[in-house]
Amino acid sequence: MKIRKELWFGFSLMAVILATVLIVTPWSHLTDAHLSREDLGIFGMLMLALVVVAIMLGFPTAFTLMGMGVFFAWIAYRNVNPDLANRQVLDLMVQRTYAVMANDVLIAIPLFVFMGYLVERAALIDKLFKSLHLALARLPGSLAVATIVTCAIFATATGIVGAVVTLMGLLALPAMLKAGYNIKIAAGSITAGGCLGILIPPSVLLIVYGATAGVSVVQLYAGALFPGIMLAALYVGYVILLAKLRPGLMPPLPESERQVALPGFAQALSAGGRNAVIGLSRGLGGRPGVDRRTVWKQLFVALLPALLIVGVLTISYRAATAPVETTDTSGLEESGIAAPAEDSAEPADAGGLQEPEGAEEGGLQEPKDDEAKAASEPAQPEAAAASAAAKAAPQAPAAEERRPVPVWYWVMLAVGVAAIALTYGLLSWERLEVFKMLLSSFFPLALLILAVLGSIMFGLSTPAEAAAVGAFGGFLLAGAYRYVTHLGGPAGGGAAWTTVREMGTIVKESSFLTAKTSAMVCWLFVGSSIFSAAFALLGGQDLVERWVLSLGLTPFQFMLLAQFIIFILGWPLEWTEIIVIFMPIFIPLLPKFGIDPLFFGLMVALNLQTAFLSPPVAMAAFYLKGVAPKHVTLNQIFAGMMPFMGIQVVAMALLYAWPDIGLWLPSVLYGR
């Protein structure tokens, strides 16, 4: 009788809340003819308790808040001047509503949501998972690691937890179960990974928090970047550690699963040696059974990272040594391009000594346009890189008015050279194949995310603008993927037409879904802003403030209490409700304890990860259960999520102990 138990749990919780309110409320005061300020404050608390109960009953939260707000605001106004009360309540309502309609922060929500739906429908998650899985095949627990990384990237780009968890449940769960993974770990890595999207920017959660708390969304994005990556890294670290310590939980993949099928030309050429670049260069000379154009194409793909590096290095060189007068604008823009590239090199480092990722790192730091020519001779990669370095060096004296090359540039150059030497030295045929797969799944997505984030963080555009351009990019991405799919499929010559028709459906459906999701979030905002106005009018805020201050908490204790309350609220409520209803109560208290609202927001965002994972409203678990094989029980899924919730608590502790994890980037970028 599971259902009974759940109901008992809920009802007893409600009973506790109601009983507390009924006992604490000094009824004798309220029955007097006139209400003093104190009594109104008590009404405020009553309202807060009632709204929690009403939300638990399951009525749409937006209208619960709206109805209660109107009623209690009317009481507050009536107490001051009964004649004006009706007029004032109506004015308050319509003005609050209009404020939400004209809120220039919230505009970004429908745009990011739209971008998410479009990217989701690009249908590239399958490729992404497969290529990451192959790329990471050597790590212990590689499937779980690949799952988490895929989830993190895909969830970051789409922000739709339900879809990510469902897709990965269809894709990764069977794969992991087949490989003999423990059910709990498989379920935990999917659900926890899928929720990363609400933390790692660009996320809707941070916009909602920013709009509620009056904190700049841009700074929140900059601040949440590293805590988000840290949380993902902790998940990955935990999985790897567990796989090392108890291999029985996550047996390594059999050799056959790790094999990459080589195409014909590669098989022919690989006879000459393991190194792909050398083999391809030799292949240019002509080989029986190998088309030369194919070889050129492959060589070009293999050297793409090199080309990209040239761009980055040249640009950062120009930025670093630009004459002083022009630095203001060009320096800003160019570092905007260079820095995200460095960011993406970081996860590559975290990925360890894995080859294709090494290729990426190399890809982001080095060579020269004409290196393709250099490599067409039997190129020792070191030699190529050295020649690139040699070419870079004479440029410095050539430009007279330029500033001297700073040390960090030389460091970057050295790292780039080393990386490229390593990369091309180790680039075997299999790795080239894996790299090509990453190129068509991982990099476009990463590029989209970095472009959106980069333009927001470096102040090139507002979040709303970046979101719109991102949505447009998502549209192009979806179109390109669909087109390529159809090109290889049965549609053949009609691929373009099929794609256009399909994109029509995709845009239509994405628009409808966007309208529903935005209406849900924004109407909730309308409701909550009327509600919190009523709460403030009744003086509930004062009461809370006096009560909290009377406790004489230290800032640490206050933070602990606040986070604990939010954590508990995460069990019955969803993150939208928690933020729009309870943040207006917490935020005014922050200055009293000297806590930065930005920092508090980061803690809350980390904390609310748990809202998706904690039963009974753990949406992630239910989505996974919906697509999991029958023998996977809900209890197993919940049990699998527990260690990841523990990691979230650890991550919060880390962030609290070293606030710089979150605050360093905003301080560098915006000089906070």
Next chain:
Amino acid sequence: MQKLLLLVDKISTWVGHAFSFLIVALTLLVTWEVFSRYVLDDPHAWAFDAMNMLYGTLFMMAGAYTLAKNGHVRGDVLYGFFRPRTQAAWDLLLFIVFFIPGVIALTYAGYYYAAESWAINEHSNVTADGPPIYPFKTVIPVAGAFLLLQGIVEIIRCAICIRQGAWPSREEDVEEVDVEELKKMVHVDGKADGG
């Protein structure tokens, strides 16, 4: 009766669908504006107001549509475990206590708010020479009226459910997590990948 309910559903859905295309307009407008500002060096002062109006109209007019599809977020602690009859009883009560007064107040207040704006021929003051703002304010009572209509339909649904013990049917619509659709996506891709 069921026919009438579905008709109102259809109206709400149609309105919601029609206005949901504003997101496409919004995306294109902003993308163009960014392009125009950075590449053509030709920013438009009205773009800010236009963005706001598109966004505000989009979500306000989609309110009834979302209600018709049961898309407004609910606290799902107990609700999912109730029998349909219990669900309907609570919903009915709370629709009458919270929803109806709230939305009527919003529509009524919005009507006068918009009327004032029309009367003074109000223009946006965000930028000099801002675009007219009265049509945007008119959205409040219009959206409120559609929402009210849909709310009444929902109340009737609750009543039917209490009498019959099961929820009357709704129109189908795109779902955020459509498992069948997602399955197809993974499957199709798997084939195209060729292993």
